[in-house]
Amino acid sequence: MSSVKIECVASEGCRIGESPVWDEKESALVFVDITGRKVCRWSPVTKQVQAIAVDAPVSSVALRKSGDYVITLGTRFAALKWKEQLVTTITQADKDKPNNRFNDGKVDPAGRYFAGTMAEEIRPAVLERHQGSLYTLFSDHSVVKHFDQVDISNGLDWSLDHKTFFYIDSLSYSVDAFDYDLQTGKIGNRRSMYKLEKEESIPDGMCIDTEGKLWVACYNGGRVIRLDPETGKRLQTVKLPVDKTTSCCFGGKDYSEMYVTSASDGMDKDWLSRQPQAGGIFKITGLGVKGVAPYPFAG
Numbered sequence: 001m002s003s004v005k006i007e008c009v010a011s012e013g014c015r016i017g018e019s020p021v022w023d024e025k026e027s028a029l030v031f032v033d034i035t036g037r038k039v040c041r042w043s044p045v046t047k048q049v050q051a052i053a054v055d056a057p058v059s060s061v062a063l064r065k066s067g068d069y070v071i072t073l074g075t076r077f078a079a080l081k082w083k084e085q086l087v088t089t090i091t092q093a094d095k096d097k098p099n100n101r102f103n104d105g106k107v108d109p110a111g112r113y114f115a116g117t118m119a120e121e122i123r124p125a126v127l128e129r130h131q132g133s134l135y136t137l138f139s140d141h142s143v144v145k146h147f148d149q150v151d152i153s154n155g156l157d158w159s160l161d162h163k164t165f166f167y168i169d170s171l172s173y174s175v176d177a178f179d180y181d182l183q184t185g186k187i188g189n190r191r192s193m194y195k196l197e198k199e200e201s202i203p204d205g206m207c208i209d210t211e212g213k214l215w216v217a218c219y220n221g222g223r224v225i226r227l228d229p230e231t232g233k234r235l236q237t238v239k240l241p242v243d244k245t246t247s248c249c250f251g252g253k254d255y256s257e258m259y260v261t262s263a264s265d266g267m268d269k270d271w272l273s274r275q276p277q278a279g280g281i282f283k284i285t286g287l288g289v290k291g292v293a294p295y296p297f298a299g
């Protein structure tokens with residue numbers, strides 16, 4: 001634990017960096033800048049970020065079995081062809097809510113794309129409440145709504161045995177668990193697994209490691225925390241040099257490195273001058289634990 005090392009690998013300065021995903025085929029980290037309206041790809045070899053500009057807030061990106069990516073764009077699920085820089089709509093959600101947009105999303109172990117919505121923020125964490133819903137995009141491109149009344153739909157992942165779905169609605173300050181049916185993609189029996197402490201602030205994106213423990217990025221908390229879903233206890237805290245840590249994933253060789261995205265939206269000049277790396281991408285090594293490869297969307 002003492003050899004934990006944190007490095008800012010891309011300091012381009014996202015407005016809201018989010019949804020980091022390791023793309024093994026490309027040996028690169030894919031992520032989005034939500035309000036910057038960009039899908040980005042960072043190569044550890046060139047140390048450069050390539051970006052594709054899109055026409056709406058892009059809140060998550062996922063791998064696709066057929067190659068390339070799927071994204072949540074505004075209130076749409078869309079396909080993104082990287083080389084061609086081509087975005088095509090798959091389907092739209094929340095048609096009756098023009099002020100909404102998608103937020104975090106992730107593909108389940110069976111290849112279904114889960115993503116939730118929220119009202120557009122007036123400023124960070126300030127928005128019309130209860131406007132969001134959680135959706136699944138199936139491989140046949142049909143969409144199912146699981147529930148509504150969500151404030152800020154955020155981090156999600158599945159337990160190693162695929163029997164539990166973990167989910168964060170940020171303004172509940174809770175990491176929740178559901179029973180998960182991998183056969184059908186249905187969720188049920190919601191309960192709180194962990195309540196954030198005050199200095200941890202707002203729970204945002206999360207990912208699971210190969211020991212079945214959850215890593216949660218704490219927005220305004222400047223940290224990632226490792227939780228034990230069995231006991232509901234926090235096992236570890238890793239602090240970062242920026243407050244607005246938004247999400248995390250494992251990547252790199254054998255998924256032994258952790259990547260953390262961050263945001264700069266909502267910070268004034270003073271705050272930004274104290275944290276010049278705000279909006280950067282961070283690599284954490286020496287955690288002594290590995291992650292699970294991301295699942296590609298099956299459709």
Ligand SMILES: O=C(O)[C@H](O)[C@@H](O)[C@H](O)[C@H](O)CO
Binds near residue numbers: 016103121170202204
């Ligand atoms: O990164 C996200 O998931 C949201 O889009 C952000 O806006 C923050 O989470 C939010 O401001 C804090 O709750």
Ligand SMILES: [Zn+2]
Binds near residue numbers: 018103155204205246
């Ligand atoms: Zn988020």
